[in-house]
Amino acid sequence: MAYKLNNIAVLVVDSNHNHMQLIKEVLRPLGVTRIAECLNAKDALAYLENNVVDIIFTEWHMDGEMDGLGLVEWIRKNPASKNVFVPIVMVTAQSEERKVMKARDVGVTEFLVKPFSAKTMARRITMVIEYPRQFVRTDDFFGPDRRRHKVSNYTGEERRKDMLDKGDQQMDDSAVENLLNEL
Template sequence: MGNNSQLQNIHVLIVDDEKMIQRLVYDVLAQLGFRQITVASSGRQAIHLVATKPFDFIITDWRMQDLDGIDLVEFVRKSPESKCPHVPVILLTGNTEAHYVVRARDAGVNEYIIKPFAAEQLVRRIRAVIEKPRPFVVTKTYRGPDRRHQDLPPPDGKERRKQRHRPEPSES
């Protein structure tokens, strides 16, 4: 991941109502070389912060007392008050069922981490949003990162986007 001087200029917002998770995430970021780290203890506090100044990425919990992480992501993506509608968002959650993953994806979450998680998992997701950012998509019904992590054809083999010519692999 970039050198420490680059990371020092990246402003991160951590949003979690659990002090232990706040500390874990903060410590991981600090060890990586991040220096501009803001911590919010609630979704409402986070909304106030993103309406006040831009962030380079957000790490948020899903379930919080006052306002959940999905509400925060929807504010960030859709509200005219958001100073950072295109910011990458990493969501921390205990929700493992597929419909939760789909809901988070549809809200515009970039990365999804299941609790409990290891620091290495968080580091991998941070690397992904910094080193391999996905294109941002804005349509009438969706604002967020391109939902496809890789440029692969869909599982059913029917490409609905314009097909780009790809040379066939050569035989050796």
């Protein structure tokens, strides 16, 4: 990554202080210096009322009334949200296919599976910078286009049936990325 990231503002939302520190320690060597932290979704929403961020990293499971999915959904759908277009990276160990699809369907921009490396985090930031996603609004969805790119080996209507038959299996970060790229 050849970007100077010292000017981007990042918000990290995680109720586990150790996980939050780990994310911050990975971001700093990448050049990110403007890092805000919130221990829950409620605090994150309060922070976002008065601050603009360029990227949000949020954990799926957090203490409090709202989890990471609720935070993403609020940011994307609530009329009071000041930046519905902010890239949001879900950082979690929840890598089952149905959970990845659920996060994508509420408006997550990228998915980072724990445990992750600095290289993988840098790749997610690069994806957000180099390939900004168009946003789509339908009756039941608002968020980044869920399709990553056109698949050259598309074989017609039956393509998605194979995905549904895979069951609920854990996927590593590259498998999640491959799955999202197929869509």
